[in-house]
Amino acid sequence: MSKNSGGERQPKICIDHLFFGYGDSQSTDYVIEDFSLDVFDRDFVSIVGPSGCGKSTLLNIIAGLLPATRGRVLIDGAEPEGPGPDRAMVFQDDAVFPWFTVEQNIEYGQRATGVPRAKRQTAVRNALQMVGLTEDKDKFPRQLSGGMRKRVDIARAMIMQPRVLLMDEPFAALDVMTKERLQEEFIQIWTPMRMTVVFVTHDLEEALYLSQRVVVMSRNPGRVECVVDVPLEQPRSLTVKTTAAFQAMRRDLGEVLRTMHGGLEAR
Amino acid sequence: MTGPTSKKTKRASWSGDRSRALGRKLIVPILLLVAWVVIARMQLFRTRVIPPPEAMWASFLGLYEILPSAILTTLTMTLSGFAIGTAFGTLMGLTMAYSRAVREFLGTVFDFLRPVPVFALIPLFILWFGIGRAPQIALIAMGTSVVLGVTTLEAIRNVPSIYVRAALTLGGNRQHIYRTVILPYIVPHLVGAIRVAAAASWGLDVAAEFMGSQQGLGYLIIMQQVYLRTAGIILLVAVYSTLAVITDTIIALIEARVTRWTERRAGIGVVASIVGSA
Numbered sequence: 001m002s003k004n005s006g007g008e009r010q011p012k013i014c015i016d017h018l019f020f021g022y023g024d025s026q027s028t029d030y031v032i033e034d035f036s037l038d039v040f041d042r043d044f045v046s047i048v049g050p051s052g053c054g055k056s057t058l059l060n061i062i063a064g065l066l067p068a069t070r071g072r073v074l075i076d077g078a079e080p081e082g083p084g085p086d087r088a089m090v091f092q093d094d095a096v097f098p099w100f101t102v103e104q105n106i107e108y109g110q111r112a113t114g115v116p117r118a119k120r121q122t123a124v125r126n127a128l129q130m131v132g133l134t135e136d137k138d139k140f141p142r143q144l145s146g147g148m149r150k151r152v153d154i155a156r157a158m159i160m161q162p163r164v165l166l167m168d169e170p171f172a173a174l175d176v177m178t179k180e181r182l183q184e185e186f187i188q189i190w191t192p193m194r195m196t197v198v199f200v201t202h203d204l205e206e207a208l209y210l211s212q213r214v215v216v217m218s219r220n221p222g223r224v225e226c227v228v229d230v231p232l233e234q235p236r237s238l239t240v241k242t243t244a245a246f247q248a249m250r251r252d253l254g255e256v257l258r259t260m261h262g263g264l265e266a267r
Numbered sequence: 268m269t270g271p272t273s274k275k276t277k278r279a280s281w282s283g284d285r286s287r288a289l290g291r292k293l294i295v296p297i298l299l300l301v302a303w304v305v306i307a308r309m310q311l312f313r314t315r316v317i318p319p320p321e322a323m324w325a326s327f328l329g330l331y332e333i334l335p336s337a338i339l340t341t342l343t344m345t346l347s348g349f350a351i352g353t354a355f356g357t358l359m360g361l362t363m364a365y366s367r368a369v370r371e372f373l374g375t376v377f378d379f380l381r382p383v384p385v386f387a388l389i390p391l392f393i394l395w396f397g398i399g400r401a402p403q404i405a406l407i408a409m410g411t412s413v414v415l416g417v418t419t420l421e422a423i424r425n426v427p428s429i430y431v432r433a434a435l436t437l438g439g440n441r442q443h444i445y446r447t448v449i450l451p452y453i454v455p456h457l458v459g460a461i462r463v464a465a466a467a468s469w470g471l472d473v474a475a476e477f478m479g480s481q482q483g484l485g486y487l488i489i490m491q492q493v494y495l496r497t498a499g500i501i502l503l504v505a506v507y508s509t510l511a512v513i514t515d516t517i518i519a520l521i522e523a524r525v526t527r528w529t530e531r532r533a534g535i536g537v538v539a540s541i542v543g544s545a
Contacts, residue, residue, distance in 0.1 A: 085436065095429045141528075157436075
């Protein structure tokens with residue numbers, strides 16, 4: 001395990017001594033304390049940690065939905081003002097708009113940002129094809145399965161070509177089989193596009209399967225415990241999960257999570 | 268009393284669940300009708316209290332000519348008041364939710380006017396607008412707008428934050444989110460309030476007509492009361508009811524169409540039987 005020091009290029013995301021807490025200046029309860037991380041362009045980074053370590057909060061801060069208490073987040077060197085499609089987010093809960101059809105959901109962001117109709121139609125058609133929902137484009141979300149709705153969610157965010165795609169335990173609410181299928185499909189979609197992704201999960205195997213680097217976040221307070229490189233060959237198929245190298249990494253990661261400060265054993 | 272039993276056996280001779288269900292639905296109304304006829308025949312009460320069927324028919328013949336114009340008057344007034352009140356109330360709710368400035372400036376006035384018993388305003392409206400259609404429409408509009416305003420505000424407050432968050436991370440601004448997320452989400456929630464407001468409109472209309480109109484169904488009811496024509500009153504109340512049921516059915520049909528995307532329609536089986544939709 002090593003701390004990745006990165007290169008000389010400017011990081012895509014620079015999380016600079018971030019603090020987030022509740023309370024006043026006298027007695028602040030910090031959920032996230034002195035969290036610093038650089039994520040580079042086209043990186044796929046996962047953040048893992050025990051429940052309540054603040055990883056979802058971290059993602060919301062990057063997205064601009066929550067304000068930092070101290071410190072800042074820079075995207076391409078600049079501090080963004082509030083949420084926006086440059087940091088599109090896929091949530092764990094069902095965020096697909098039930099009153100719109102699949103097609104209307106996917107084109108939502110482009111309509112909101114004023115993309116002209118012709119361009120929109122092409123982009124939506126490609127997005128539908130990318131997630132395999134072309135035939136279902138006129139259906140309402142209540143007519144779709146959980147996995148299909150998740151695909152709509154992903155297409156809706158990726159069509160905005162965000163600088164950073166933020167994913168907050170997106171597959172956590174799905175059953176194991178759908179989850180694995182979506183993981184594999186997502187890798188296939190992501191590989192040609194290679195946008196920067198920050199992926200929060202509590203599933204260690206998922207983190208190791210999908211990402212190039214795994215950041216372990218401690219709890220109470222939440223900070224960077226360590227960063228692990230995942231040097232497995234890409235693109236990865238599901239079979240990599242059964243290889244010895246993968247299982248060894250998984251064991252080590254589990255060990256870190258158990259024994260670290262605020263980890264699963266140290267309560 | 269051989270009437271009802273022979274009717275029942277006739278029905279039972281068709282086989283199948285549908286006729287049995289129909290029987291279950293009709294049996295109470297039929298028994299009530301029979302009881303009414305019997306009571307009237309046996310003259311258990313004075314005719315002023317329970318008029319016999321012949322009096323109903325005579326009353327119908329007497330009112331037949333003036334009924335259509337009275338219905339038209341009542342209908343136009345009630346529906347105008349209802350439409351104005353619903354539109355105004357919803358708009359008020361939306362504006363108060365959208366703009367903090369509006370909330371701060373108008374909030375106190377709104378909170379103050381809300382609990383005023385609307386019926387108490389009838390005399391005021393008559394003094395302001397004179398006797399005629401205006402005070403009636405004003406009353407109905409006032410009553411319905413308060414209901415709709417409060418419901419709209421509450422419905423907006425209860426929009427699940429995840430939809431707003433998703434819209435924000437996709438590039439939506441305040442205005443866009445109100446149009447494309449908040450509004451569609453609250454429509455099914457408003458429909459319930461709209462149905463209640465429609466029913467309330469009829470009540471408000473009756474009160475308004477009692478107080479000072481020269482035409483319409485409510486006016487006719489007062490006239491019937493003055494001449495001790497119980498049968499006429501019952502008939503007119505039945506007409507009112509029919510109008511209310513028709514408007515409610517129309518709203519229900521619109522509701523079905525507009526809530527196509529909600530999970531409600533997927534509730535078949537056990538869930539539906541518990542929440543009463545089946």
